Amino acid sequence: MLDPIEFTSAMRKAPTPVSIVTTSGEHGPHGATVSAVCSLTAAPPAVLICINKNSRILGMIEEHGVYCVNYAAQHHNNLALAFAGVPDFAEQRTFKPENWSIDPTTSLPVLIDAAATFTCLHIQTVSFGTHRILIGKVERAESNDARPLTYWDGNFKSLA
Numbered sequence: 001m002l003d004p005i006e007f008t009s010a011m012r013k014a015p016t017p018v019s020i021v022t023t024s025g026e027h028g029p030h031g032a033t034v035s036a037v038c039s040l041t042a043a044p045p046a047v048l049i050c051i052n053k054n055s056r057i058l059g060m061i062e063e064h065g066v067y068c069v070n071y072a073a074q075h076h077n078n079l080a081l082a083f084a085g086v087p088d089f090a091e092q093r094t095f096k097p098e099n100w101s102i103d104p105t106t107s108l109p110v111l112i113d114a115a116a117t118f119t120c121l122h123i124q125t126v127s128f129g130t131h132r133i134l135i136g137k138v139e140r141a142e143s144n145d146a147r148p149l150t151y152w153d154g155n156f157k158s159l160a
């Protein structure tokens with residue numbers, strides 16, 4: 001078997017977009033930084049996201065049945081650190097109105113000035129190893145011209 005350290009070290013060189021996935025339910029809103037998001041099908045519109053089985057947001061999404069994938073723009077890098085649980089940014093892990101609007105229909109936090117946002121209905125969970133693959137049917141998509149935040153070689157990068 002390939003050494004997991006070799007795998008991780010090579011995978012660090014694959015650039016990814018950075019999203020903050022949000023959900024909301026009876027315990028209020030919650031969000032987590034997630035880079036493992038990709039388009040699954042255009043018809044029906046669907047995405048998949050990969051979430052560690054120990055993440056709090058996993059059970060919340062499965063319970064609430066709805067979530068929003070917010071692709072961060074370059075100026076959201078501190079927020080992305082906050083929603084990844086980095087202690088120095090902990091005080092920013094909130095849904096302040098200057099950064100977030102609340103969708104009146106779903107109660108989901110939607111990131112203001114995000115590169116793109118996708119409101120998803122949770123359809124299916126697939127288990128594999130330490131992670132869960134969540135398949136979501138996209139109900140609403142919005143985008144703007146903001147330059148996306150990307151993650152590469154262990155750091156946030158800006159597109160040139």
Ligand SMILES: Cc1cc2nc3c(=O)[nH]c(=O)nc-3n(C[C@H](O)[C@H](O)[C@H](O)COP(=O)(O)O)c2cc1C
Nearest residue numbers: 032033034035036050051052055056057084085151
């Ligand atoms: C750039 C970046 C990308 C991340 N991508 C993922 C991911 O794809 N899946 C995941 O489960 N965690 C990912 N994480 C880690 C979560 O953001 C982190 O574990 C978070 O604290 C989970 O929050 P929760 O336990 O409140 O749900 C990422 C962290 C960073 C900094």
